[in-house]
Amino acid sequence: MRIRDYFKAACGESKELRWLLIVIAATGLVCFLWQIIAALSGLESGIFDSWFALSSDFKVVMVRPWTLATYLCLHYSVLHLIFNILWLLCFGSILTRFHPGRLLLQLFIGGGIAGGIFYIVSASFGGAWPGSYITGDSAAVLSVMSACAVLMPGMPIRLFLFGEVKLKWVASVCILLTIFGGGGSTAVSIAHVCGALWGVGQGWYVKKGKFIFNHKFHNNYTNLSVKHKSHNPSRAAQAMNTLDDHRRLDELLDKIRLSGYDSLSEREKIELNHISSRITK
Template sequence: MELRERIGFFLNNLNIVQKLILYIVCIHFFPYLIDVVIYLFKIKFQSQSIFKWFYISADFTELIFKPWSIFTYGFFHNQNSFSHIFWNMFLFYYFGSIVLDLFGKKTLKHLFFSGIIAGGITYIISYNLFPVFSGIKSSMIGSSAGVSSIIFFLTFYNPNYKIRIFFFDLKLLYLAIFLFLYDIIQIPYGNAGGHIAHIGGAIWGYYYYRNLYNSNFIDSFFKFFESSKNRKTLKKNGDNIFNQNKIDSILDKISESGYDSLSKQEKEYLFKAGKKK
């Protein structure tokens, strides 16, 4: 098997969470490669002058000239902090995989991408609303808002879901409360834009949960970003509902003993039910 075929086989076997992580990591390291070329060939050019066009700015004037940045900022991370991308991708993999199993890849993508946008909007509004940010030239990157929307969406869907932290189990509700309060408290002490974006993502996660089965809401939000061939109105009917009683039973088991307690058949059943939705 040739290298090209091996790469294709590898990519085809990745789920949407793994693919998004791969794309984001590649984007993160791409500026390093550009800087190596610039250094070796003594090119008088700064790579950041290119990539800053993808960073979101709180300045409305800049936003007018790069409206795409309200989305693209979520795919870049701090080049000087490996922990920035590591923790975002770690949490995205952990919680994103749960959303993928329960609701399918469409919900996962919609929730993650719209969470990034919601975090960006919250950041822009806050920096133009509160006097403390007046006159500050600020820009922001990172997928934290999208990850935050996933965590809080799951929290409202199943607050008693237990996650394993070292040697003890913790209810997702308690983790979410801690994260939300931490972001609020940390605003005055640095990275205010990031913490505000997290809060925006959290609020969006709740709003998305409230409208989860409102197909008109979900489709209308994304129809601007989707091609016309994918703009179909979802309809609720008996075929869309796998077996709610069985699903509820499995979710109760997750709540009591965690996701890892499920059998292979139960995990597969949830995955198929999620794809139906």
């Protein structure tokens, strides 16, 4: 129970982050078990890769398009799995503290798919050996890292032996180590770079105040003012609270559009996250 409580505390209020970590850890365990079973029974372990890892051959990907997503969940190195989980937990919890959990999913899935697409493109130009595969969610994790660096560059991160370091420098070092220290093919490095660039682009998009949920909020506000006319005191109170949330949200979004996301105070960022979570439930 203590481990479960610690896990929930580390992830904060984000269900999206918790489920991402659970899925990645569970599928990593399945990969390790398959390696053991294949070694003991004499089965060909590559059968698993052919169905779920992302091939460098475009024709194979066309037959198995789901591998653009499933390759993110495959890990055959314990260290690879552990470090990706830790980095995702660290930067994912920071991101979801101030932004909706859906942004985390958009960054993770979008960065992973973007990295996979450019892996295939690079491999077709000789960036990888024929018949090779890519596995792991490094491109997706780098997307989350780089978005955090764009959205909250000055946030202090306390590191052992180094003290407080700005988030942008921590993220930059992690990204460079992953891209240039992975020891993979050129196509793998390009996949990692594209994952990071996806995060930069999405972070810039959000920082400019172009919230993807803004129109949804506006539509909900319009519908609320028309539909929620009730003599039931509890429903009327709930409608009034929701209306106040929309008004406050509009104020915060207007401030972001005029002065950018960094113009918000830490309290306003937390308030924005909480209001977004309440409205999107």
